[in-house]
Amino acid sequence: MTDPWRLVYQIAGAVGVDPGPLTIRELVDMSEGKSRSLWAHTSAQLAMLANVNRRKGQRAIRPEELDPWHQAKKKRRQLTAANIGELWEWLPAAERKKLVARRRRERARRMKKKEPKA
Numbered sequence: 001m002t003d004p005w006r007l008v009y010q011i012a013g014a015v016g017v018d019p020g021p022l023t024i025r026e027l028v029d030m031s032e033g034k035s036r037s038l039w040a041h042t043s044a045q046l047a048m049l050a051n052v053n054r055r056k057g058q059r060a061i062r063p064e065e066l067d068p069w070h071q072a073k074k075k076r077r078q079l080t081a082a083n084i085g086e087l088w089e090w091l092p093a094a095e096r097k098k099l100v101a102r103r104r105r106e107r108a109r110r111m112k113k114k115e116p117k118a
Contacts, residue, residue, distance in 0.1 A: 036069045043067035 011027040012019035015034055019027060043066040050061045064070040077083070088096065 039067050039069050043070075 008019050008024060008027065011024075011031045012022070015027065015030045017027075017030065022030075040063070043063040046066045047061045047063040050066075054060065079087075091099070
């Protein structure tokens with residue numbers, strides 16, 4: 001088994017701080033911040049190098065495309081009456097059965113309320 005303090009000291013060494021007063025969460029966050037910063041710098045240099053050497057008519061590369069930390073915003077799909085059924089497929093089978101049973105009970109209750117009393 002590895003010594004947990006070894007990890008603490010490795011992270012603190014990479015960030016360049018004294019690990020004494022810090023929690024492991026703080027050290028990990030600092031390490032991630034440093035990694036993001038270094039990758040932003042590296043990807044900017046790589047993009048510049050690639051763009052200087054690209055062929056005429058070839059599109060320019062953006063630094064975000066080379067940065068593993070960059071998360072592009074995903075286009076959200078518009079929810080419509082036509083595609084709402086697709087959400088049903090994501091539910092586990094047990095949950096679907098519960099929902100169907102609840103809908104049937106509610107429908108039966110409504111029908112009882114609508115029936116005229118004889």
